[in-house]
Amino acid sequence: MKLNLEQIPREKTLTKREFLKKYFKPQKPVVIERFIEDWPAYSKWNLDYMKEVAGEKTVPLYDDRPVKHDEGFNEPHAKMKMAEYVDLLKREPTKYRIFLWNVLKEVPQLQKDFSYPDFGLRLMKGLPMLFFGGSDSHTFMHYDIDLANIFHFHFEGKKQCILYAQSETKFLYKIPHSLITREDIDFADPDLEKWPALQQAKGHVAQLEHGNVLYIPEGYWHHMKYITPGFSMSLRAIARKPKNFGKAVYNIFFMRHFDNFMRKMKGQKWIDWKNEKAVTRTQRLVAQK
Template identity: 45%
Template sequence: MILSPIDTVDDISKAEFLEKYFKPQKPVLIKGFAKKWPAFDKWNLDYIYQEAGDQEVGLYDNKPADPNKATDKPVKYMKMRDYIKLIQREPSDLRIFFYIITDKLPELLKNFSYPDLGFKYFKRIPTLFFGGSEARVLMHYDVDLGDLLHFQFEGKKRVLLFAPDQAPFLYKVPLSVHTVYNIDYENPDYEQFPALAYAQGYEIFMEHGDALFMPSGYWHFNRYLEAGFSVTLRSFPSSPTRLLNMLKEVFVIRNTDKIMRKLFKKKWVERKQRKAFEKSQQALEHHLSKQK
């Protein structure tokens, strides 16, 4: 992988953000952006422990999804308070995925304000994500194709970002929003995944209060370096083309994959893995031939 540092700012105006990052669809890290919120001191695990400790939450781990089960099925359930105590006490790969604040912890919505950066937020689903110090999230892009403003709290996190045009080098799985399961992005094996060596992206280290703008369709891999959580604010699709692509992703491609997975289980998963390798190998050969 060819990883570059990301543009990093301590503050940014709406005009500058729109001109330099939103319009050209370029990511940027805004350091300590959440510290502007009047109730910033409530964005911590202790507050969530107090307010949502009795809730039962579904947990995921680093293992690949069981091909005989739905991909969104949690590996276990636990009280929120027990989960928070666990990740604060010891290393863990357990994480909480897509915790919708408006449904489960609406009080938290009083503790921040949507940044005025010039794009329209989808305010129905601001979402939280939690992870222990060993948790990682498979390389993927978000199926709704929205522009994302992603805030990190408590522990540090490493993020890898790749533009949509880098997908051919990432071993994208057909009819899916993720790459093959067995790539180790912390220690990539370029003999097994030669195309990956040519993927150009960004490496970002996020800390408490930082915000990362991820443009629509950007691939991202998250690795929690310490126990922590994040909130993602999403935008509406900003063009008719993107809206149509989103509808296709959500209602056609996603459901087709679910049906095929249910019918053929492991055989379907293995077939998609093979196709991912074939496509990336073709992309690599094409890339190398152009360099001659």
Template identity: 50%
Template sequence: MRQLFIQPIETIDHLSKEQFLNHYYKLQIPVIVKGAAKDWPAYSKWSFEYIKIQGKDKIVPLYDNSKVDASRKVNEPVASMPLAEYIDLLLAGDSTYRIFLYNLMKEIPQLKDDIVYPDLGVSLLRSMPMLFFAGAGSRVFMHYDIDLGNIYHYHFAGYKTALIAPPSARQYIYHVPFSTICLEEIDFENPDFEKYPALKKITFYHAELQHGDMLYMPEGWWHYMRYDTAGFSLALRSVPHKLPHLAEAVSNIFIVRHLDNLFRTAFGNRWIQFKNEYAYKRMAKWHNQTDILINQT
């Protein structure tokens, strides 16, 4: 079987402020903290049924694994339905939809009382705790977050697998311009190295998460998620502390995504095709040059 170069992420049972700052945050190294949410009210309270009751008839935006299409803006949902109805479908295995970036503080504010913000020595954005839901087998394509934030990813209910890579992977991961994704056609669980040889240059890191675990993903890290069972996660975040990452975040949010939407409107799917072809040809050119250098030596 074709395999990426994958290393496990360090897993620990406790994380102090000093340990986090000195060993992970400053060095921008990922870590898994087992049972990190065990002292939160959410640890014992949060289940699908509990969220369903608290959310009542909230209408939630839904996403699927449809490829990027010029008819929709960046991060525009493909459907919507009441939260209770969605959870019923999810548990029955009848939905491929995901809930993506659902602002807990804004939409279901009573849930904030179930969170205990960790004291890790960094300022967390308390107005932006985001929820993510998906059913068994759902996959979230490889991407990095538009704001390049440091992500504190707490998982609840069931099991989830993550594959992550550092920002330096961008030069090999077939990054699509004017976006924070790579080519959607790449299967990171069974990669085609003949078509995407540059992937062999990347060191990926693997995580397995269960109820209450936290995965710290440093700023700008690429991540691919697979829900092994139906589950949901809460993402807390802090702003990037590296100035180039902060500058890119500002550019992404206020300039790049608006230009991308403008070009989608103006050129339709020709713009999407151009970006995808550019992402591939840029890497293909790198690969061909590497072959030439190898042959010359």
């Protein structure tokens, strides 16, 4: 048994009008294969170039260990120089990833290598974020705190992306008061006897290669697995749907602070309760279906 996933449509390129009509308005994902070939980044950006321009920068690293009650929000598991990290990526598989690494703040010269494309949405120009990973490293299945529309530009290597709309949340074993599913679910190869509700979730999948752009509609769940070492950059536009915008405001100004407060108050019991609740709530919602 496998997950119920359909291939994300692929387009060679898209005009603004085509994108808005076919994908943004109906909130459907798409991979655009040849959209950024006029960017200097298209030919320049690879791991060696990142080592050259950012080698001395100390970067925060994350792996796939479960969330612990005494760790802060997005607290890194390790740190090393970018040059050392690139060498590690090239030398051997590693679980260490970089995420939400702000290009403008860390290496301002990189902003000369790309432009902000006109998709008909106002992109947040202060938040171009880079993401790196080694062979077989992966993110947890999650959605972004601001439920933004995301344009994910991939450079070097191959990466598998699995997406689910918010409408599928009831099947995904979502952790209460958080943005992730159960961390012990391997979405690249899930145990569907242990997690049977996943079979009912209808999702999307694509493999990204150098120069591909993935549009992730607002609030979509996403799981990223690096098949080979590589990196991507995300640009984002604020959620347009009032329901999603409201969720974003709630997440940013209340949910994450409440969760941090409860971790401090109850410790690991809070984490354990949330993990258990993810299962019982999913079972209840599926039974009601």
